[in-house]
Amino acid sequence: MPDPATGQKTRLLMTRYSVSSDGTIALDSSTTFTVMLNPADFKHSFGISYDKQKKQGEPAADPKFSAVDAEKVNFSIVIDGTGAVPAEAGTTRQDVKAQLAQLNKVVYQYVGEKHEPPHVRLLWGTLIFFGRLESMTTNYTLFKPSGDPLRAKVDLGFVGAMSKKEAELVSNRSSPDLSHRVLVREGDTLPLLCHRIYGDSWYYLDVARFNRLVEFRNLKPGLELHFPPLE
Missing domain, CATH: 3.10.350.10 (LysM domain)
Incomplete structure (x- = not known):
């Protein structure tokens, strides 16, 4: 989808961020990953949990509200090392291994001082999602004669993250x-x-x-x- 200001096609951007004790966030602009090819689609899901227990002998029971579940976003991206996909202007082309290493650094590698997975902001068009990686599966689909990967498909799943204060409001x-x-x-x-x-x-x-x-x-x-x- 194009940037309305420039008319250029924008790419999905993933950026690490930190959360302070009062719930405010700070983006880490030095730890980012921009996809080569935008997802063909993405799934943005919401959920609500209910207490569905019923008394013995009851034919049915009215579900009682229990909690608002975390939002989730799922999509797939393709990482290419064949040269078929042009690199962004001003950037150096990287092989599949290097690109996957950068993606891991942004969404998967533990935050050292906290010993926990990082917080990640997803930004693409109208999608602005703050959360954490829930799942990542890499499927290698093309290889060099040496066995090094030339192309990979990565399935990503993120779960929404809220500060304690925001969670209290939602609940x-x-x-x-x-x-x-x-x-x-x-x-x-x-x-x-x-x-x-x-x-x-x-x-x-x-x-x-x-x-x-x-x-x-x-x-x-x-x-x-x-x-x-x-x-």
């Missing part, structure tokens, strides 16, 4: 705004949307943090925003 079962989602339209601003929903535009910073928006002053039409319950 507020008594709120009528629990499932409030808004699709951004042309001309919408975050203060304006907050005024429509909360009656007060000053909640825009809280909503930006909840949606993990790095740039919230210029909202892209088609972006889906989540508005948490008020405390």
Whole structure:
């Protein structure tokens, strides 16, 4: 999909980020991976868990809300080392092994001081997803005579990550705004949307943090925003 500002086709970008104790994030622009070929499609799923237990003898029971499950994103990318796919301008072509090593560094290698998998932001068009790697499967499909891979297909699955504060907001079962989602339209601003929903535009910073928006002053039409319950 093209960048509206330049008309050039943008590529899916994966960037490591860290989360501070107050829930704010900081992108690590030195640890990124840009795909060679954008996914043909991606799956963005949401889930809700219910308590479905019923008493003995009951024919059926009304499922009781239990929890909001984490969002998930799944897609596949192709990594090519044959030279058939041109490298990005200003970059050096890398073989499949080097590209996979960089992908691993961004999404899989443990954060040393925390001894846990990294947080990763996915950015592509209207998709802005903050989470962690849940699964990665690499299928090598083409080889050099020496056995070195020339092409690989990588299936990736990410699970959404929320700070403790955001998780508390989402789990507020008594709120009528629990499932409030808004699709951004042309001309919408975050203060304006907050005024429509909360009656007060000053909640825009809280909503930006909840949606993990790095740039919230210029909202892209088609972006889906989540508005948490008020405390």
